[in-house]
Amino acid sequence: MSFFKKLKEKITGTNETVTEKFKDGLSKTRNSFTSKVNDLVARFREVDEDFFEELEELLLQADVGVETVMELVDQLRWEVQRKNIKNTEGIQSVISEKLVEIYKDGEELDTDLNMQDDLTVILMVGVNGVGKTTTIGKLAARLKEEGKTVMLAAGDTFRAGAIDQLVVWGERVGVEVIRQSEGSDPAAVMYDAIRAAKSRKVDVLICDTAGRLQNKVNLMNELEKVHRVIGKEIEGAPHEVLLALDATTGQNALIQAQTFKEATNVTGIVLTKLDGTAKGGIVLAIRNKLNIPVKFVGLGEGMDDLQPFDPEKYVYGLFADGLEKEAEE
Numbered sequence: 001m002s003f004f005k006k007l008k009e010k011i012t013g014t015n016e017t018v019t020e021k022f023k024d025g026l027s028k029t030r031n032s033f034t035s036k037v038n039d040l041v042a043r044f045r046e047v048d049e050d051f052f053e054e055l056e057e058l059l060l061q062a063d064v065g066v067e068t069v070m071e072l073v074d075q076l077r078w079e080v081q082r083k084n085i086k087n088t089e090g091i092q093s094v095i096s097e098k099l100v101e102i103y104k105d106g107e108e109l110d111t112d113l114n115m116q117d118d119l120t121v122i123l124m125v126g127v128n129g130v131g132k133t134t135t136i137g138k139l140a141a142r143l144k145e146e147g148k149t150v151m152l153a154a155g156d157t158f159r160a161g162a163i164d165q166l167v168v169w170g171e172r173v174g175v176e177v178i179r180q181s182e183g184s185d186p187a188a189v190m191y192d193a194i195r196a197a198k199s200r201k202v203d204v205l206i207c208d209t210a211g212r213l214q215n216k217v218n219l220m221n222e223l224e225k226v227h228r229v230i231g232k233e234i235e236g237a238p239h240e241v242l243l244a245l246d247a248t249t250g251q252n253a254l255i256q257a258q259t260f261k262e263a264t265n266v267t268g269i270v271l272t273k274l275d276g277t278a279k280g281g282i283v284l285a286i287r288n289k290l291n292i293p294v295k296f297v298g299l300g301e302g303m304d305d306l307q308p309f310d311p312e313k314y315v316y317g318l319f320a321d322g323l324e325k326e327a328e329e
């Protein structure tokens, strides 16, 4: 059975709304990358070295990243040889299988949030404008919907308007926001917030942080201080440090990730605005280069457009048209 058929079977019966969100959210990448792959397949007919070279180029354009592309195409070469595949018909299914495999390859990455029995503290980090505040709002809404009580800490006391923006989200979602005035010490906000979260017995506290990245030493010092204050109040906290990255910034997102990884113990990535890019291959580059799980992806601006990352639904989103066609046959 082809991988397309297996994937279709696997996805059928899971939450259809979520599957559709991946499909819609990845339409830009699908229309660009996948349609070019289809053209390539139509043009070549035979799988040969020129075909692989052009495929490599397309994967690079989709921001999959050089090393990942090399690995992927090598595996494809091997698979084509092993299965004695001569013509390009059906090759999309093999490509999609390798994409899932390459994501899942190596150390298994836990995409679930590290939830505690009592208070779970999530620290949200990332540079300005990547969609950090929006992500906090969406995540709060999601957790609340799961029946958890949530509180937010307005730890970005540096950027004008950041506190108000978080307060607006708090009102929209219906969760309390702990804040101090602009310019106050973020560590003091965290201290207050933890005290409040403990006394109100909330399940999850999500802490915003400043997103300035003017130099690594400052960033490191600030995050270290916030970390220390939180850890002193609750052993083992923060339980998650989620880094928000903007998918539309491509390879630049990888550079940001590297800097944050050196500054703090990032436990997961939230890749925002995946719907806004034709280069959705960045997910694979992140996986391979950083070895940090992509825990959530932003697939639109709506409250319910933040979804846990699922490699199978992602690949379905990339190849939906061809896959549906094959599944019908």
Ligand SMILES: Nc1nc2c(ncn2[C@@H]2O[C@H](COP(=O)(O)OP(=O)(O)OP(=O)(O)O)[C@@H](O)[C@H]2O)c(=O)[nH]1
Residues within 6 Å of the ligand: 126, 127, 128, 129, 130, 131, 132, 133, 134, 135, 156, 159, 162, 211, 272, 273, 274, 275, 276, 297, 298, 299, 300, 301, 305
């Ligand atoms: N299409 C789309 N837009 C998004 C997504 N996530 C965030 N945005 C938009 O990106 C813009 C910036 O988001 P903000 O949350 O304000 O950015 P920010 O990172 O909080 O900025 P700072 O508070 O300075 O860190 C907003 O217009 C959001 O609606 C997404 O997944 N898809």
